[in-house]
Amino acid sequence: MSRLNLLEETRYEKLPVTVFPDSTAASNSVAARIAALIRDKQSRGEKTVLGLATGATPVKVYKELIRLHKVEGLSFKNVVTFNLDEYFPMQPDAEQSYVTFMKQQLFDHVDIDPANIHIPDGTLAEEDVAQFCINYEQKINSYGGLDLQILGIGRTGHIGFNEPGSAPNSGTRLVTLDDLTRRDASRDFGGKENVPTKAITMGVGTIFKAREIILMAWNLKKASIIKKAVEGSVSSEVPATYLQLSDKVEFILDQDAAAELTRFDxxxxxxxxxxxxxxxxxxxxxxxxxxxxxxxxxxxxxxxxxxxxxxxxxxxxxxxxxxxxxxxxxHTITGWPGGKPNADDSQRPERKDPAKKRSIIFSPHPDDDVISMGGTFIRLADQGHEVHVAYQTSGNTAVWDDDVLRFMEFAIDFNKAQGIDTTTLENTYRESREFIGKKLPNQPDQIAIRDVKGLIRKGEAIAGARFAGLPDENIHFQNLPFYDRQKTNSNVSFEDDIQQTVELLRKVKPHQVFAAGDFADPHGTHKVCFDVILAALQRLKGTEEWVDDCWLWLYRGAWHEFEIHEIQMAVPLSPQEVMRKRLAIYKHQSQKDLPVFPGDDAREFWVRAEQRTAETARAYDELGLAEYEAIEAFVRWEF
Structure with missing residues (x-):
């Protein structure tokens, strides 16, 4: 592409943006630039001063830097680092501290001198923070300033913890965190109420002094804020827009994060x-x-x-x-999600044969099936298809601790009423109650507590699937191992998850597979579950004849919907079907009113589901198509 054409294509963009196919390629490119800087400075006997970020965004950069150190001999002995921020108050050995994060993700794996590592101190008395911040700035200046500052971006548009309202000349200081920032961090802390309300952060002015600034962003969750940061007006409401005022900045994005920029959207x-x-x-x-x-x-x-x-x-x-x-x-609209028998299917989203299909709905959590496609679920069963549902994870994380005690108390009282000895159960109850009373934020549950939480959600899922019309033998609980393993180990293998899914698919031999394609799920479970299904189908393709006639349909859940132009099958629901779907969602009582992890949408799940499908129906209507009460949408995935 010529320079003139590039300028035309990016004319809405107010700063340099480079887009990579995926976050791995982008991260490796950033790591290579850091390595080149370090080697260049080392060749001249100079120190490299890096401003570092935390969070999910730079993890692959640090992983590649570790590889470069171990495999290609990149030395960090002459590297000095200053981290952007730290929660306040925060103990350095806490699981959520950025000291712990940096050690685990980088420092413990390279040859950096600990004396050259600088991270804001979350253990200070609040009256001592102001002087610490002055000293932090002076320390950066004593090294001649930052050679390179890497940044992520929060959904509020914050850089570091410079939240909306931050001034462009702000220095290192104590700040109050935005509510959305705290909600985004809630999973790491076991709930928003445990997330600190304050943090120490480098200021926007401090960041601006760096000789080079790279802001990185990955995935669709960041697309909307990236558009504002790159194409919007400079505003304190989106602090990242201040970067438009610098001639030393570059945004490094993957395709998903860039999706809403004008040249792509x-x-x-x-x-x-x-x-x-x-x-x-x-x-x-x-x-x-x-x-x-x-x-x-x-x-x-x-x-x-x-x-x-x-x-x-x-x-x-x-x-x-x-x-x-x-x-x-x-032609995307159909009342026959399993295909209409004895009909011309040349312009229908699903084939007519076989007239009675085997369908399996994979539900990452025990309620995604009815929340996301409950109307279609019920329709498939009503139309006589052999429908199976597979709950991929136990969902035990999303159950309140007091529900565990309530169910244990019920079990004790019930067994006593039946004349059954409850000694073991009472001992487990006492241990569980004691553990819950002393439980730290985000501390993994004891096995017994985890089991009870899983059983609570299992019972609700069975009730919901039965209401949708399924016999018990078609209700499958996979309880994929990755779900609990990831709570204590971020580097997990998915081989047993894939193999278990392969065996279930072999057993059912479906003509249709429905899977969650809502990768904006804030916890990441949906994406992992989809990858497991896709890997299983790819292994079976070419070895099992039925796979050649198996179609994979993606649905989206309560987080967001497919765009109208993406939809390949739209299943309209009548008012009565919307009510049946609502009743199926109601079976999930532990998720009613206020779930443990509601995301940043205050609506209950059934309300989100109804309003989301009503909005899809309204969009079709506004385009001039038929008016329906609600529409559930699907996209076919070619695997």
Whole structure:
């Protein structure tokens, strides 16, 4: 691409942005730049002064730096580091401290001099913090300032812990954390109430003094804030926008984090496009929403006035484009998610044969099935298909501790009423109650407590699946081992998870597999569960004949929905079916009212589910298609 074309394509971007295919490639590139800087400075007998970040974003960078040290001899003896921030108060040996994080992720694996490591002190008395911050700034200056500062970005737009409202010339200081920042950290602390309300952070002004600044961001969860940071106006409401004022900064993104930038999201606004059908569909849906007109009322003037003249010229007349896209969207709608028997299926999302299919719904947590696709679940069962559901994890993390004691007390009283000895159960109850009374934030549960939490969710899932119409023999609990292993070890193998999934698929031999494609799940479980399913299907492909006739459909849960142009199967629900779905969700009583990890959406799960599917139906209606009470959406994954 010529420089002129690149400038045109990125004209909405107010700072340099480099996009990599994935976070691994991006992280390796950043690590290579750090290594080159270290080696260059070492060759001149100088120290390299690095500003380091914590959180999930830089983990792969640190992993590659460790590899470069161990395999390629990169030395850190002349490296001096200053970390951006630390929670306050915070003990350095706490699991959630950034001292612990940096040791585990980098420092314990390279030859850096401990005297050259600087991290804000979370153990200070609050009255001593101001002087510490002054000394921290002076220490950075004593080394001649930062050669390179790496940054992540929070969903509030914070860099370091410079939350909305931070000044562009701010220095190292004690700050109060934004509520969204604390919610995002809640899983590490076992609940938002345990997350510190304050932190010590380098200021925006301190960051600006670095001779080079790299901000990194990965995955779709960061896409919306990246768009604001890169293309929005400079504002204290999004502190990362201050970086637009620097000529030393570069944003390093993966494709998902860059997805909402204009050149990727609406490329027709910045360049000529190669118009395949998917891009045409996206553009026409966008134009309909932008103009507030149904698709069939869009005119040539609408196309020309909204950056789509090239499409009108190459593929027009525009009314033909409108009709084609309208029909394609119309053909996604079906009341037969298992295929309509004895019907022409050439323009239907699912094939008609076999008339009665074997379908398996994989649910990462014990309620994702009914929350995300409960109406379709019930419809498949009502239409006579052999439906199975597989609950991939126990979901035991998301149960309140007092529910454990309540269920244990019930078991003791019930056994006593039956004349059964309760000595062992009472001992377990006392041990559990004592443990819960002294439990530290994010401390792994005892096995007995974990088992009770899992059984609570298992009982709820059985009730929900039975309500949807499944016989007990079609309800499967995988309890994949990675779920509990990851609580104590971040480097886990998924081989036994994959093998267990392979065996279940071999047993069912499904024509349809439904899997959670909602990778915005804040806990990451959905993505792991999907990867396990995909790996299992790929192993079976070519060895089992039924796999060649197996279709993989993705659904999304309570976190967000597919975009209209992405949807390949839209299952409309009547008001009565919406109510049946709600009742199925109600079976999950431990998740009712206030779940342990609600995310940053205050609505109950059943409310989210209903409003999400109603919004999808409304979007179809506004495009000029039929008006439904609700629509559940699916995308087919080619594996």
């Amino acid at each position: 609406t490329p027709w606004l910045v360049r000529d496009c190669v118009w395949d059908i998917q891009l045409i569909k996206k553009a026409v849906v966008w134009l309909s929403k932008t103009t507030g007109k149904p698709i069939l009322k869009l005119t040539e003037e609408d196309y020309n006035n909204n950056g789509m003249a090239q499409l009108a010229t190459e593929k027009g007349p525009v009314y033909n484009i409108n009709i084609d896209i309208f029909n394609k969207l119309q």
